[in-house]
Amino acid sequence: MESPISPRVRLATQLRVGAMLGRGGGQGAVYELPRHEGYVYKHYYTPIADARESFVELVEAGHRLGPSLAEHGITALWPVHVLGPGESVEGYVMPRMPDRFRAEIHTPYGPAMQEATLEFALEPEAGKAFYPLRVLSAGERVELVRLVGQFLDTLHADDLIYGDLSLKNMRYATDPLELLVMDMDGVHHISTRVIPAKDLANTPDWNDPHRSSELPLGFDLDRYKYALLVHRLIVVNNVSAGFPEEASSIAVPEECGLDAEQREGLEFLLRRAAAGPTGSRPAIREWLALLT
Template identity: 35%
Template structure:
């Protein structure tokens, strides 16, 4: 998978998750287990496993307790249902793992961003580095998906 394909995949997921959040929906379980994609003839993505999805502040549509994928837990949330903020953390983690580290189990390291990103201008890399730094912060301070879209060059988010 090329760096351009990885960047496009992250852009597609950011656009999708931003649209969920625009409708006051929390996805709740963003991880590699719930994403299928192809790069040929173009990058396309399918998201599945919506059993943790909920309106903000409501129970999941299935009524089940949220199940959190190992190595995708939000360190700021020890228990309770998924939130917009936990979706934001998981997106940041997915983007970091896909664009920077190449390690599907890596933790976010904002200092590694400058070394790992390809296909973006220095200004974008600096902006993304700041977003990853904020994503590691406390709940309520994490970047929105619209902020990620802007930094990733997604125009219709």
């Protein structure tokens, strides 16, 4: 049964829009597309003005980069069709998330299938109410971190910035280990005009404390957030912990799945990212050289 949805949305999409998926986010909501199996529609509550060119760039980038990402075990949900009058964007069509990026989660109410966000990649702590029945090993966490780095490096090599990097915006599958990247609508070319409503979304607890604003300066914000992701997944096993005040105190645990030389190299990169001023964070390829 189709969900009640305003005629304005139905007219804007020129699609038969079905039920809303999930509860909707801060910017918009995602809907079923009954006539287009394997695809969904993301509708913005408020249209984004003068954004069509930027979104068309994303459609083109998906065609260009999707195959190479897939070779590395990475799926990204790029926009494939942009909708809205003139230069305004009211929403876009994107691929539906494949079911393999869901995991069976232990809950206080019994097992349940949920989207396998990278928060579930952490080692479950004692007494935790929600955790995956299939717990990742230390080596698998390292591989997942490497896949995130491979994704960012592929974008950066094409002069694209991801922006809203967080554990919630990524999913994983197991056996084999794969990565899924959500929220591709914030991706933008490094040299194009920034569109605040599209390009400046940031998940709480992922802001750079050394930056006076969240305006992206080159690739540095991606680099800082990647370092924070490495710290949370490999070093401290915590979804929201920031870097310590004394960067020199960062220590990579022996049981993290890396050898002594890799741990030493990782500590060096993490300390540089934590203590360095904006614009000085290690490039993603430095991390990949260490983790590959």
